[in-house]
Amino acid sequence: MTDVLDYPATEQANKPVKPGIVDCDIHPSSSSFEEFKPFLSKRWWDHLNTYGMFVRQGFKEMLAFPRMQAEVSRLDAWPPSGGPPGSDLDFMRQQHLDPNGVEVGVLIPLRLNSGSQRNIDFGQALVGAVNDWQLEKFCRPEKRLRASIQIAPEDTPGSVAEIERRADDPHFVQILLPPRNGDPIGRERFWPIYEAAVAAKRPIALHVGGVAGHPVSGGTGWPSFYLEEHHSQVQTMQSVIISMVVEGVFERFPALKMVVIEAGFAWLPALAWRLDAQFERMRSEVPHLKRKPSEYIRDHIWFTTQPIEEPDRPDDLTRAMEWVGYDRLMFSTDYPHWDFDDPAHAIQVKLSDENRRKIFSGNAKKLFNLGQA
Amino acid sequence: MDTVTQQRVKARAGIFGHPAIDCDVHPAVPSVKTLMPYFDEYWREQFIARGIDRLNFVMTSQPPNAPITSRPDWRLPAGAKPGSDPAILGKHVLDAFGSSYAICNTIHGSLALHSDDMAAVFARAINDWLAKEWLDRDPRLRASIVIPLENPEFAVEEIERRAGDKRFVSVLMLVMGEQPLGRRTHWPIYKAAEKYGLPIVVHAGSTYRHAPTSIGWPSYFLEDYVNQSGAFESQLLSLVAEGVFSKFPGIKFVFAESGFCWLPAFMWRANKTWRGVRMEVPWVKQYPAEIIRAHVRFTIQPIDAPPEPGDLERIVEQIGSDDVLMFSTDYPHWQFDGTDALPKALTGSLARKVLWDNALATYSRLEVNA
Amino acid sequence: MSWHVVAKVGEIEPGTSKVVTVRGRELGVFNVKGDYYALANKCPHEGASLCKGRIIGLAESDEPGHYRLTRQGELLRCPWHGWEFDIRTGQSWCDPVRTKVKAYHVKVETGEEVEKLGDKSKGPYIAETFSVSVKDNYILVDV
Numbered sequence: 001m002t003d004v005l006d007y008p009a010t011e012q013a014n015k016p017v018k019p020g021i022v023d024c025d026i027h028p029s030s031s032s033f034e035e036f037k038p039f040l041s042k043r044w045w046d047h048l049n050t051y052g053m054f055v056r057q058g059f060k061e062m063l064a065f066p067r068m069q070a071e072v073s074r075l076d077a078w079p080p081s082g083g084p085p086g087s088d089l090d091f092m093r094q095q096h097l098d099p100n101g102v103e104v105g106v107l108i109p110l111r112l113n114s115g116s117q118r119n120i121d122f123g124q125a126l127v128g129a130v131n132d133w134q135l136e137k138f139c140r141p142e143k144r145l146r147a148s149i150q151i152a153p154e155d156t157p158g159s160v161a162e163i164e165r166r167a168d169d170p171h172f173v174q175i176l177l178p179p180r181n182g183d184p185i186g187r188e189r190f191w192p193i194y195e196a197a198v199a200a201k202r203p204i205a206l207h208v209g210g211v212a213g214h215p216v217s218g219g220t221g222w223p224s225f226y227l228e229e230h231h232s233q234v235q236t237m238q239s240v241i242i243s244m245v246v247e248g249v250f251e252r253f254p255a256l257k258m259v260v261i262e263a264g265f266a267w268l269p270a271l272a273w274r275l276d277a278q279f280e281r282m283r284s285e286v287p288h289l290k291r292k293p294s295e296y297i298r299d300h301i302w303f304t305t306q307p308i309e310e311p312d313r314p315d316d317l318t319r320a321m322e323w324v325g326y327d328r329l330m331f332s333t334d335y336p337h338w339d340f341d342d343p344a345h346a347i348q349v350k351l352s353d354e355n356r357r358k359i360f361s362g363n364a365k366k367l368f369n370l371g372q373a
Numbered sequence: 374m375d376t377v378t379q380q381r382v383k384a385r386a387g388i389f390g391h392p393a394i395d396c397d398v399h400p401a402v403p404s405v406k407t408l409m410p411y412f413d414e415y416w417r418e419q420f421i422a423r424g425i426d427r428l429n430f431v432m433t434s435q436p437p438n439a440p441i442t443s444r445p446d447w448r449l450p451a452g453a454k455p456g457s458d459p460a461i462l463g464k465h466v467l468d469a470f471g472s473s474y475a476i477c478n479t480i481h482g483s484l485a486l487h488s489d490d491m492a493a494v495f496a497r498a499i500n501d502w503l504a505k506e507w508l509d510r511d512p513r514l515r516a517s518i519v520i521p522l523e524n525p526e527f528a529v530e531e532i533e534r535r536a537g538d539k540r541f542v543s544v545l546m547l548v549m550g551e552q553p554l555g556r557r558t559h560w561p562i563y564k565a566a567e568k569y570g571l572p573i574v575v576h577a578g579s580t581y582r583h584a585p586t587s588i589g590w591p592s593y594f595l596e597d598y599v600n601q602s603g604a605f606e607s608q609l610l611s612l613v614a615e616g617v618f619s620k621f622p623g624i625k626f627v628f629a630e631s632g633f634c635w636l637p638a639f640m641w642r643a644n645k646t647w648r649g650v651r652m653e654v655p656w657v658k659q660y661p662a663e664i665i666r667a668h669v670r671f672t673i674q675p676i677d678a679p680p681e682p683g684d685l686e687r688i689v690e691q692i693g694s695d696d697v698l699m700f701s702t703d704y705p706h707w708q709f710d711g712t713d714a715l716p717k718a719l720t721g722s723l724a725r726k727v728l729w730d731n732a733l734a735t736y737s738r739l740e741v742n743a
Numbered sequence: 744m745s746w747h748v749v750a751k752v753g754e755i756e757p758g759t760s761k762v763v764t765v766r767g768r769e770l771g772v773f774n775v776k777g778d779y780y781a782l783a784n785k786c787p788h789e790g791a792s793l794c795k796g797r798i799i800g801l802a803e804s805d806e807p808g809h810y811r812l813t814r815q816g817e818l819l820r821c822p823w824h825g826w827e828f829d830i831r832t833g834q835s836w837c838d839p840v841r842t843k844v845k846a847y848h849v850k851v852e853t854g855e856e857v858e859k860l861g862d863k864s865k866g867p868y869i870a871e872t873f874s875v876s877v878k879d880n881y882i883l884v885d886v
Contacts, residue, residue, distance in 0.1 A: 068650045068825060075822035076795040183589045184596070212588055217607035218600065219549030219585035224556060225614050227650045228607070231642055232587060235603035239586035246596045264642060269684075270635040274677035275599055281440050281707060282595040309641040316637070316691055319684075339649065340823050345789040557808070616807030648837045649825040655804035660837070 020103025021343050022364035024304045025207070025261050025332035026096070026145070028107045028138050029071075031083035035137065036112070039129035047122055055116045056182075056213030064216070065229040069338045077336030085336035089142055096335045097144055100343050103361065104370055105145050106173060107134050108207050108261065115152045115178040116211040123152035127162055131172070139171045146368070148176035148205060153190055160196040167200035173368040174203050174259060178210025179240045186243030194253045203257035203302070203367055206240055208233035230339075237263040238271050241297065245275065248288040250296040257367065259302045262334060266309040266320040272297050298325065302367055304332035305359065306341040314349040326355040330364045387471025389715050391725045394732035394739070395475040397576075397629045397672045397701035398466050400507055401454040402481050402499060405430065411498035416491075430482030434549075434578045436594060440707055447705040455705040459507050459514075466704045467513050470712060474732075474739065475704075477507060477516040478545055478576050478629060484522055485580040492521035496531050500541070508540045515739060517545035517574045525561040532565045542736040543572045543627065548604045549579035555608070555615030563617060567624045570737040572670070575608060577601045577630035602677075605631040606639050609665060613643070616656040618668045625735050626669045630703055633671040634679065637691035640665065666694040670735050672701035673727065675708040676716055685718040699735065700728045744885050752851055752880040755779070758816045762794050765886040770847060772882060773798070773830050775817055780830050781884045783845040786821045787835075793844060796822040801836070848885040857881050 030036065037045055057064045069075060071084045077095065079088035086092065097105060109130050117123030127150045134147040149166045151159035159177075166172045175197050179185060185206070197204050215222040216232040218239065223229060237260050250256060275293035283289065289296075303324060311317055321329060331347075334340050343360065351359065364370065387393040402408060405426045409417055420426040435442055443455035447465055456462060466475050483495030496519045503516045518535045520528035528544075535541040544566050552558055554575065566573055578601075584590045585597050585604070605628055612618065612626060640662035647661050657664070678685050689698070702714050719727050733739060749763040755774040762784055763770050769784040771794040784794050800815035818836065819828045827836040833846035854877040875881065 068653060074791075075797065076792060180588050184586065184591050185588060187592060214584045214587050214589055216587050217553060217611070218587040218604055219579050219581070219583050220554070220604050220607045220611065221550065221552040221556075221583055223553050223607065223611055223614070225653050227614050227646055227653055228553075228610050230646050230650070231610055232607060234642060235606055236587045238603050239588045239591075239600055242596050242599050243586075243588065243591060246591070246593055246599075264638075266641060267635060267638040269679065270632075270638060270677070270688075271599075271602075273634055273679050274602055274632055274675075276680075277675065277677045278441070278595060278599050282593075282598070284440070285593055285595050307642075307645065309638060310645050311637070311641045311691070313691075316641075316687075319687065320638070338823060338825065340789075342789040342791075342823075616804075620807050651837065652802040652820075652825070652827075654807075655802040655810060656807045 020101050021331055021360045022104045022106070022370070023100070023102045023333050023335065024106045024259070024330045024364055025108050025306060025334050026092075026105045027086045027335065027337060028109055028134060029084045029086035030111055030133070031087045036129045036133055039132040040125060044122060044125035053113055054118050054122070055113055055211040056118060057211050064211070065226040067226060067338070072337045074336050074338055074340055089138060092335075093142065096333070097142070100333070102144060104364070106364070106368070107138060107145055107147050108176060108205075109134055109148065109150055110207070110209060113211060114150055116181070117152060120152060120155035120158065124155050124158040124162070127152050131162070131166060135169075135171055146173045147171045148174050149202065150176045151193065153177045153181055153185065153193060156189060156192050159193045163193070163196040163200050163202070167202070172202070173370070174205040175200070176205050176207060179206040179208065179236050180210030180212035180214070182212060184243035184247070185240055186245070186247030186249050188247070191249065191252065194249055194256050198253050198255045201369070203259050205259040205261055206237070207261040208236065208263055234263050234267055238267065241271065241301065242275065245293045245296045246286055246289070248286070250300045251289055251291075256300060257302065258300055259304065259330070259367070261304045261332065262306060263303075264307055264309050265303040265305065265324050265329065266311070266317065268297070268303070269320060269323040298328070302328050302330055302363065304330050305347065306332045306334045307339045308341055308346050310348065318349045321349070326358050327363055329359045330367070331360045387473070387728070388712055389724060389728055391728045393470060393472040393700050393728040395466055395470065395472040395702050395704070396627065396699045396732050397478055397674065398462065398475045398704040399456045399706070400459070400462060400477045400479050400503065401456040402479065402502065403454055403457045408495070408498040408502055411501045412494060416494050432480065432482045432485065432578065433581060434597065435480060439594060441598065442707070443705040444707040444710070459510050462704065463511050463513070466702055467511070470702060470714065472513070473741070474513050474515055476542060476736070477503060477514055478574055479503060479516070479519055480547075480576060480578050481519065484547060489521055489524035489527055493524065493527040493531065496521050497534070500531065500535055504538060504540070515540050515542045515736070517541070517543040518571070519545055520562070522546060522550050522580065525559060528562045529565045532562070532569065532571065536569045539738050539740065541571070542738045543574045545574050545576060547578040547580060548575050548601060548608055548631070549581070549583070549585060551580070551582040553608060553611035555611030555613070555617050557615065560617075560620065563621045563624055567621045572625040572627050572735050574627045574629050575605070575631070579604075601630075602632045602635050606635065609639065609669065610643060610661070612669070613657060613661045613664050614654050616654065618664055619656050619658070624668065627672065627699070627735060628669060629672045629701065630675065630706070631671055632675055632677045633673065633692070633698060634677055634685075634688050636671070637688055662693065666692075666697060670697055670699050670731060672699050672703070673716070674701045674703040674706075674714060678716060685716055689718055689723070695723050695726050696731055696734070698727045699731045746850070746883045746885050748857060748875065748881045749781075749884050750882045752882060755882070758798055760794050760798065763884075765884060768886065770884060770886070772849065772884065773819075775830055779849045779851065779882050781847040781849045782819070782828070782830065782833050785844070786823065786826065787842055787844055788821065788824060788826055791821050791823040793819055793821060793828070796820045798830070799827070801827070850883050851880055852883055853877075854879045854881060857883075
């Protein structure tokens with residue numbers, strides 16, 4: 001980049017984005033816990049009000065690292081109706097779905113930290129409520145929106161039951177679990193979830209977050225700043241991929257598909273090279289693996305694009321995309337969060353028409369079986 | 374360079390056509406018994422009475438028989454720990470690669486002790502032992518100062534104690550410990566290191582104060598090992614975010630056995646995040662990538678190289694500086710076979726910098742004519 | 744380029760901005776401690792409407808752990824990714840050489856002057872959306 005940027009460099013490059021895009025990461029929100037009341041039994045509604053959130057960190061309801069913008073959100077995403085960003089469907093339509101040509105939007109509910117509750121029965125009640133709430137508040141009134149089957153993986157049988165309960169509803173396109181749990185997500189105690197995912201013909205989707213109780217930057221201990229916490233999500237996703245591959249999940253479930261959401265993707269090639277090299281050295285420890293780690297990765301894992309890396313030389317991003325594969329990248333905005341990627345500007349490299357179609361809609365339609373949604 | 378120096382350098386030129394400095398080799402302490410002469414009476418009595426002299430202090434992050442821990446042809450006879458014989462190390466590393474110098478990074482299990490007092494006693498004994506049994510024996514050897522990792526006051530005492538011996542050229546820390554390395558609790562160590570011109574070597578390994586990943590304890594050693602590079606990424610960001618390099622502008626960090634192919638993507642993400650949230654850390658006044666290029670160095674083994682031709686050259690280009698990579702064999706770890714330690718992507722003047730100049734610029738106490 | 748009347752003096756309070764559309768371009772006109780500046784209302788990064796961002800000071804530091812805010816009201820932080828821009832120049836604080844919001848010249852004229860010159864075949868001052876009064880002063884932007 002040698003020219004002074006006074007307008008977005010990509011204004012022409014990837015615009016207009018038509019006919020429509022699939023946005024693989026939209027965050028719905030609620031104005032208050034009251035919205036979940038219709039979907040909770042009295043027992044758990046009372047529990048929520050009496051004891052509330054109970055997760056492995058110092059703060060009950062706020063995030064361990066306060067963000068740089070309220071509600072992690074774009075400043076312009078606060079609806080005039082008064083609730084937090086993502087809580088007003090009409091405003092979401094006006095600000096995002098309509099102007100950005102969103103043909104299908106996949107909801108990623110993060111409210112309530114349901115997947116990370118220490119009381120697993122409570123967690124189970126919450127995921128059920130969040131799943132119902134997505135349908136009633138967003139998907140039924142707005143045909144462009146699809147839901148995720150949120151699960152609380154610490155409760156494996158409960159997760160399987162929740163997946164089975166939602167499997168026949170086409171509104172649900174994927175199974176959403178936090179990457180950070182008490183144990184690495186590839187460990188065998190979680191495998192019934194993957195078996196259920198394969199049976200339900202849904203990919204598992206890991207969106208950054210979850211409260212594991214472990215330092216967010218792993219073996220190095222707790223960092224000080226949000227700047228570090230934000231980046232630590234990348235290392236977490238690397239650990240997730242290492243775990244899924246090396247523990248043998250993909251070897252055991254050849255039909256399992258996995259989506260990595262909101263971690264970017266340019267770091268993947270180096271991770272795969274390192275995995276392959278060290279696997280070669282230590283393969284006697286993991287005789288259950290029949291193929292090179294990079295082969296499992298290429299066959300089983302999809303990546304959403306946001307927050308997309310921005311190297312100085314656009315060509316470096318192109319090379320990373322080539323390596324990850326144009327058939328494995330799915331566009332996402334992260335609306336209404338602050339690190340939102342705008343469909344017209346975010347991918348600052350030239351894409352062929354075919355690759356643009358794949359990234360902005362084709363890959364997601366195929367993976368989620370959206371047909372002519 | 375004057376002619377005499379040029380001739381000397383030429384005479385020393387190693388197998389790569391340039392003289393070389395090996396920035397990461399691993400002497401092993403054969404046993405606690407070896408160290409007994411270096412403890413005082415109180416600790417000798419303690420170690421005998423408690424049977425500590427018979428403990429092996431093998432680290433979980435370095436299983437002795439795992440393939441990576443020693444190359445088959447670098448293993449020693451009769452079950453001796455790989456890397457525990459100075460004469461053989463001299464032959465395997467310095468002679469075989471024609472390296473002029475090698476820097477010893479001694480990773481010993483005592484680093485994981487929970488008693489700061491005992492950890493400090495071990496660090497002191499190991500450094501005394503290194504000086505006597507290794508540095509005195511082979512003039513080509515240099516060493517990193519072993520310190521008790523979790524007690525900066527004791528660590529500084531140990532650094533002060535070694536500062537007069539120029540053969541100690543750096544300070545050794547591990548990539549996974551109790552707190553991220555940027556945090557201010559570690560700053561007395563950096564202050565002392567800056568004062569004496571000692572770079573901080575951050576080496577792969579863990580004292581397992583925490584699970585090695587943010588998602589918990591993996592099942593396999595392979596997972597732990599691969600995850601080390603993620604820990605290096607976290608430490609790199611910690612050093613930048615906490616402002617270590619604005620507080621101590623004279624200090625250099627060496628990441629050893631870290632890999633480096635992950636560095637470009639890390640820089641892109643770190644730069645991007647900084648632009649958005651730099652208000653949180655206003656002392657960080659440059660792009661993280663620029664700060665890293667100015668202050669952090671990486672030893673080249675393991676490369677974990679891309680298989681496609683041209684990709685490694687591209688990564689070196691993306692790093693954006695010829696100054697950051699430094700030659701290493703990671704002896705006796707099995708990262709490559711034969712003498713294939715220097716990737717073909719590093720050629721010409723870049724090769725010379727990686728083999729020699731960058732180490733000289735980093736290890737300011739390393740006097741090549743000494 | 745021509746001068747366009749975009750606001751009456753006094754209409755934009757110090758520390759605030761007004762979004763105006765001139766020749767099809769959306770601009771933000773800012774009052775920084777009594778001086779007026781105009782910037783394109785579009786972030787050069789991903790196109791966010793900059794005027795929805797916060798007008799802030801510059802976070803500075805002499806050493807780690809020391810924080811201070813200077814130049815209060817002189818910077819604009821993008822409502823999306825938080826990039827900071829100098830309202831006076833449009834320059835990005837992190838990347839002043841390569842990243843800039845387009846900045847426009849601004850001046851203040853009396854109503855008398857604006858009316859006088861506006862009569863001459865509508866130029867050089869264009870005030871389509873304003874009825875200019877000789878009693879007031881006006882902010883003009885060169886677009």
